[in-house]
Amino acid sequence: MSTLAETAPPRRKGSSPAFRRALPYLLSMPALLVCVAVLVPFVTAVYYSMLRYRLNLPSMKGFIWFGNYIGFLGDSEFWNTVYVSLAYTVLTVVVELLLGLGIALLLRKQSRINNFISIMLLLPLMTAPAIAALMWKLMTNPNFGVLSYLVSLVGLSDFRWASSPTTALFTVVLVDTWVYTPFIMILLLAGLRSLPPQPFEAAALDGVPTSFVFFRITLPMLTPYIITAVLFRLLDSIQQFDIIYAMTQGGPGNRLMVFQVESYLQFFQYTNVGKSAAMLMILWAITYFLSNVFIKNWLKLRERARGHA
Amino acid sequence: MDHSSPLVRVLKSIALTLIVLFFMFPIVWIFLMSFQNNDTILRIPPSLFFQPTLGNYTALISGKLQSSAGTLDIPFMHNLLNSVILSTVSVGIALVLGVPAAYAFARFKFIGKEDIAFTLLSFRFAPPLLVLLPLSLYFQEIHLSDTYIGLIWVYQLIALPLILWIVRGYFEDISPDIESAYRVSGHNWWQALTKIAIPLAGPGIAAAGLLSFIFCWNNFVFALILASADKQPVTVGALAFVTASGIQYGQIAAAIVLSVTPTLLLALYAQRYLVEGLSLGAVKG
Numbered sequence: 001m002s003t004l005a006e007t008a009p010p011r012r013k014g015s016s017p018a019f020r021r022a023l024p025y026l027l028s029m030p031a032l033l034v035c036v037a038v039l040v041p042f043v044t045a046v047y048y049s050m051l052r053y054r055l056n057l058p059s060m061k062g063f064i065w066f067g068n069y070i071g072f073l074g075d076s077e078f079w080n081t082v083y084v085s086l087a088y089t090v091l092t093v094v095v096e097l098l099l100g101l102g103i104a105l106l107l108r109k110q111s112r113i114n115n116f117i118s119i120m121l122l123l124p125l126m127t128a129p130a131i132a133a134l135m136w137k138l139m140t141n142p143n144f145g146v147l148s149y150l151v152s153l154v155g156l157s158d159f160r161w162a163s164s165p166t167t168a169l170f171t172v173v174l175v176d177t178w179v180y181t182p183f184i185m186i187l188l189l190a191g192l193r194s195l196p197p198q199p200f201e202a203a204a205l206d207g208v209p210t211s212f213v214f215f216r217i218t219l220p221m222l223t224p225y226i227i228t229a230v231l232f233r234l235l236d237s238i239q240q241f242d243i244i245y246a247m248t249q250g251g252p253g254n255r256l257m258v259f260q261v262e263s264y265l266q267f268f269q270y271t272n273v274g275k276s277a278a279m280l281m282i283l284w285a286i287t288y289f290l291s292n293v294f295i296k297n298w299l300k301l302r303e304r305a306r307g308h309a
Numbered sequence: 310m311d312h313s314s315p316l317v318r319v320l321k322s323i324a325l326t327l328i329v330l331f332f333m334f335p336i337v338w339i340f341l342m343s344f345q346n347n348d349t350i351l352r353i354p355p356s357l358f359f360q361p362t363l364g365n366y367t368a369l370i371s372g373k374l375q376s377s378a379g380t381l382d383i384p385f386m387h388n389l390l391n392s393v394i395l396s397t398v399s400v401g402i403a404l405v406l407g408v409p410a411a412y413a414f415a416r417f418k419f420i421g422k423e424d425i426a427f428t429l430l431s432f433r434f435a436p437p438l439l440v441l442l443p444l445s446l447y448f449q450e451i452h453l454s455d456t457y458i459g460l461i462w463v464y465q466l467i468a469l470p471l472i473l474w475i476v477r478g479y480f481e482d483i484s485p486d487i488e489s490a491y492r493v494s495g496h497n498w499w500q501a502l503t504k505i506a507i508p509l510a511g512p513g514i515a516a517a518g519l520l521s522f523i524f525c526w527n528n529f530v531f532a533l534i535l536a537s538a539d540k541q542p543v544t545v546g547a548l549a550f551v552t553a554s555g556i557q558y559g560q561i562a563a564a565i566v567l568s569v570t571p572t573l574l575l576a577l578y579a580q581r582y583l584v585e586g587l588s589l590g591a592v593k594g
Contacts, residue, residue: 123332123576
């Protein structure tokens with residue numbers, strides 16, 4: 001695609017070379033400026049993360065370098081947050097990837113009914129996660145929730161969904177799965193349908209077993225799509241806020257205190273700005289690291305795919 | 310391709326039925342609940358047969374909520390209006406800013422191009438609260454908290470990166486030859502952009518616009534932190550409404566239905582563009 005760019009701006013009388021050089025910047029700067037303005041709060045957050053800073057105790061405010069970060073080392077609450085966030089992320093990504101891949105394979109063939117189903121499956125994705133959480137909260141209400149009723153039919157009369165420490169994680173992962181599996185499904189479906197048919201025809205002619213076709217042909221060719229889908233889900237999952245906050249606000253106890261919910265509560269409930277900012281900086285570092293690893297591998301894969309083509 | 314045995318086909322149909330049930334059930338169930346009063350909702354076992362009522366919707370639309378504690382004013386319709394204003398204006402501004410920028414990234418070669426483009430995309434990867442919490446303190450100082458302007462500005466962080474990346478892909482897919490020919494015949498770059506490039510990329514721009522509208526509409530955390538009741542969109546409003554209205558479950562269900570209807574209709578109407586937009590924008594980058 002880069003060859004297009006070189007031939008793109010043809011010479012034209014009237015516009016000076018300086019203007020032509022400046023033009024792309026003039027076109028892209030407004031968008032950049034609007035976004036870059038948020039770098040100010042970002043830098044502020046870096047600064048806050050090194051402060052002893054509580055809104056309710058302004059006199060205690062002071063610069064403590066990495067004191068907040070060092071404080072986390074012996075802080076069991078913090079390690080609970082790390083543990084819960086990782087558990088939530090790994091569970092949601094694995095479940096959604098397997099389920100999304102399965103559904104995409106089932107819907108692979110172009111047909112009226114398959115296309116119709118794939119459209120239906122987009123609807124949860126179009127529901128705001130906070131509202132989706134609210135829907136599930138109504139359905140799991142112990143008094144009248146239809147899901148509470150259904151599990152009581154199979155003998156689980158005291159299944160308390162998000163309000164019990166043992167099942168809370170399961171419940172929010174279920175809601176996340178409901179909302180986001182269609183996202184993975186639709187990306188992988190697009191990928192599956194765009195794969196070249198020749199290898200599959202050849203395999204069918206040779207009578208290669210289905211499992212071999214799946215693991216040696218389909219899966220490798222689908223890998224770039226899988227990586228994209230997993231990257232997007234991974235970053236969203238580790239930063240999950242809407243579903244958990246709307247359903248349980250991090251409870252019961254601190255069972256679902258993921259990074260963003262904990263930082264939110266530190267900021268607004270305990271007015272501990274320094275600790276909240278330090279926590280978010282750690283989350284930012286994790287996501288930055290993850291996205292870099294993934295994007296580098298993705299670019300490599302894409303290049304390799306193009307090299308073969 | 311389909312040489313599979315009858316057994317496999319039956320198993321596939323069963324799997325698909327279960328999948329559709331799982332993903333559609335909550336939407337259908339909440340829709341049914343929204344036409345029930347508390348008596349039928351609280352009935353055990355739950356039943357699909359009930360006398361439907363429009364009472365929940367009329368209560369929401371009139372803003373008067375009857376409860377045991379008397380009549381309560383609820384600003385639900387105002388929340389809905391806020392969502393419309395915030396999403397529409399945000400996407401409008403993001404299109405005005407983003408389409409020319411996407412054009413620049415697709416057509417011109419300039420120093421720092423990929424860096425600028427990547428910087429814009431990277432805003433999608435930062436934890437929202439990292440920026441929002443300090444911003445909430447700044448907004449109080451510069452009197453932007455609880456204003457449409459302040460919210461629409463931060464909503465650009467949702468809409469702009471999306472529009473930039475999807476529209477850029479579409480511009481790159483369009484051959485620049487037509488534009489070149491048009492410009493050789495004496496038109497300037499601005500005319501080439503508005504008369505040739507934008508109409509050709511129309512479907513892509515529409516897809517990007519719809520998609521970012523849905524993301525803006527569905528956003529929760531930006532408004533939760535930066536807006537108080539008066540400027541809240543439905544996502545935040547519906548949640549506050551749960552505690553305010555106590556046990557009026559039918560009205561909560563109706564509120565949920567009203568708050569997801571716009572995006573669901575949009576998604577159904579535009580699903581083909583959306584699927585294209587999603588797969589192109591995300592996979593091609």
